[in-house]
Amino acid sequence: MNRPSKRAPLFHLALCGGAIAATAAVSLFVPSLTRVRAALQESPKTVVDEAWQIVNREYVDGTFNQTDWQEIRKSLLGKNYTSREQAYVALRSALEKLNDPYTRFMDPKQYEALSSQTSGELSGVGIRLEVSEQTKVLTVVEPIENSPAIKAGLQAGDQILAIDGKQTKGMTVEDASNLIRGDVGTKVRLEVGRQGASKKSVALTRARIELPTVRYALKQEGGKRIGYIRLNEFSAHAADQMRRAIQDLNSQQIEGYVLDLRGNPGGLLQASIDISRMWMDKGSIVRTVDRRGNNEEIGTNRTALTKLPLVVLVDGNSASSSEILTGALKDNGRATVVGSQTFGKALVQSVHSLSDGSGLAVTIAHYYTPLGTDISHKGITPDVKIDLSDEQRQKLASNPKLVGTKDDPQYARALATLQKVALTQPAPATTQQAIQSQK
Structure with a gap:
């Protein structure tokens, strides 16, 4: 999950925590700043030092995994790099000492790919x-x-x-x-x-x-009109696409929703917050804590688009922003969660561009669900747990058209859960309430 740096934003929309931000950090911890800048100019060491500075300033663990981060800087800048690739190798090696797979360096091609992915364009x-x-x-x-x-x-x-x-x-x-x-x-x-x-x-x-990241359909299931929405990723356009999907389905007099987050690896934090607010009128969404112990609690703002019954589908690949949305809906009693244990990523990253077009993702905070649960390495336990067999997973993977149909065991269980638990509210009245809430 990514959060924006509080510097000049490259995108005006937030990543799973915010906008990719452009930074050009310089050394602040050695004598004669001008001399250091000149020495590093046009050198692979420029990028190495930029990345080191960002980690030094923002990384969630102030002990840097019990390493001497200042000594690592001396080692990085003490080497002679004959190419940028050689500097990249050294920087990646230094970041490995943090023992954090989410704090990572990206070469220009990798950074461009991430930028395109999160922009949703x-x-x-x-x-x-x-x-x-x-x-x-x-x-x-x-x-x-x-x-x-x-x-x-x-x-x-x-x-x-x-x-x-x-x-x-x-x-x-x-x-x-x-x-x-x-x-x-x-x-x-x-x-x-x-x-x-x-x-x-x-x-x-x-x-x-x-790029479409939301797909939806009105499904006639056992005499009930169900709105099925599948969200593949929390890109910069995900919230707008979700809003259009909910509004369209509301207008078709549906009686309940299945929100499918299976396989969704996360993305933008702000997108998960915006989408949570479409489903919840009140309550907390998520709480983040940085390395200084500063807490930030983010809540709803009474802008829900629907109050209709909701089931959320998750699996072991539902991670990060998917878990924020799922945790918010589950802890607030807004939805019943069906499927497999989620991935268990409870960290926030800030993503920065570096001066040569490469990039750095750095973990800056830990997050907790509204009830204070730390899901790190544990994930969220569904209210109704149903795991797919290897054979069932292979069948759905080889024929994606079966996903979200009666041939999809987890979706079938979601429908049964919706029938049993959720579809007790009078559909016409709640649908009308949802339509009114949009005006």
């Missing part, structure tokens, strides 16, 4: 690809809503035969994606094949695309 044409098992041909899984691909008429099942004249035979999805991505406003030409039609060439202009 990418620059491209908006298609999800796979190499078909049957044909071994690069194939469109689906075009993304409001993307250049949709506007150009691309459809699921279309084959991508060439990208800017380069044949895709034998090409991996990653290689193809790298060719298709590019700067906003630039063009890419795809040769597209479709069953029953002759192949054609399509010119697409790359655009900034909001």
Whole structure:
């Protein structure tokens, strides 16, 4: 889980704790600051020292895992690095002494990937690809809503035969994606094949695309109208997408909700807070504690979009922001939690960009659920525990369309729980209350 640095934000929305923040830390602990700056200028040591300073200033454990952090700095800056990669290796080795897998250095490519992931956007044409098992041909899984691909008429099942004249035979999805991505406003030409039609060439202009992280549907289950929402990640657009999903389902006179957080690794703290407030009218959401013992308790603000019965689905890969949302709903009695024990990540990270385009994630706080539970390495225990067998997991993984259906044992148990525990409220009245609360 990530929290913003209180410095110039790179994104205006918060990561699982906040916006990725740009910092350019300099040495504050040695004589002649100007001389040190000059010596480090254009040197791999610049990034090493920036990262060291951030950890020194923000890391949650003031003892740095019982290590002499000042001595580590001397060692880092005492070495002669012949390349940035060599400096990266030394920095990663120093961070390992903290024994914290979440405090980590990212090279420029890794940092760019994290930035794209948490922003919930990418620059491209908006298609999800796979190499078909049957044909071994690069194939469109689906075009993304409001993307250049949709506007150009691309459809699921279309084959991508060439990208800017380069044949895709034998090409991996990653290689193809790298060719298709590019700067906003630039063009890419795809040769597209479709069953029953002759192949054609399509010119697409790359655009900034909001990635869907929320998927939802109205389900008729045993005579009941159920709103099913699956949240894959807490990106910068997750809260807006969740709001639209709840509002749309409310307007369809549903009688209860299943919120699926299985496989959701977390993301932005602010997104988890905003989404919690959509489901809860009152109560605490989460409490964080930094290395100085400062407590920050974050609560609701009476902006809930619905009061309808709710079941939350979780598993062992529901982590970080997923656990904040789950813990808030569970501890406040707002939802019944169904599924497997969650992952157990109760730490907050701040993410910083460094001067050469690399990045650093540093753990800055510990969080607790509203009832004060520390879920570190333990996770959240569901109210209704149901684990999948290896065979069941494999079946769902190989056929994702079964997720959220009666062939999904955890979803089926969520429905039964909703029937037994939650669907006792008069549906029309509570639905109307939810609609009114949006006005």
